[in-house]
Amino acid sequence: MKHSTDSVLPTKMTHALASDITGGLSYHSKMPGSAWSIPARHCITGSKLRSVVGSTCEKCYALKGRFAFPSVQASLERRLKSFDHPDWVEAMAFLIKDESWFRWLGSGDLQSEHMLLRIMDVCRRTPETRHWLPTREYAIVRKVVEATPVPKNLTIRLSAHMREQQVPRSLLGPGVVASNVGKSFYTCPAPQQDNQCGECRKCWDRRVKNVTYKLH
DSSP: OOOOSSOOOOSSOOHHHHHHHHOOOEEOTTSSSEEEOOOGGGOHHHHHHTTSTTBTTTTOGGGSGGGGSHHHHHHHHHHHHHTTOTTHHHHHHHHHTTOSEEEEOSSSOOOOHHHHHHHHHHHHHOTTSEEEEEEOOHHHHHHHHHHSOOOTTEEEEEEOSBTTOOOOGGGOBTTEEEEEEESSOOOOOGGGTTTOOTTOOGGGOTTSOEEEEEOO
16 A cells, blocks of 8 residues: 555544554454554564574564464555554554553564654553553663653563563663563463463553563
């Protein structure tokens, strides 16, 4: 889809138009609500970690299984390409305004400071929605949050780069917490409940300073 540099947002947004502008949302059976996902092969830090033995990206889930289907990859690419549409923020806010829980980057990761700033803008426009953004792009997050407060309804959760290791405390702050992966110890309850979030919302809760996921 070819976009002009000028906004063409009509007075009345529709679901069909918002989906066309953004490339639509994705849905994960494990979690409540919907998500926005892009191709994992474009990950900046993750693409380097995939070749590192013992890293949390070594066996990336978003590069295998159903994610490897051409139709799924095409949808993910379409969402990434749609990001630069001038009305993307408006359209995303329209699509998720009635969601209670939303996950950013069900696959893929932040591509730039600009991407994080636009995501923050969507969060501000959807105050009734609780947003969770997992990321390994520490430098992008640090630079943005040094100048821009994290919206109160957004939890940015930095992911540890290596298994059984922690995110450095110096990187954490208001609205920025952590997650890691463990084999013998984990706090995510999904493995005990048919790989479902169920009633758990730890990932979205900034009061939970670290969530440990089970190593697959």
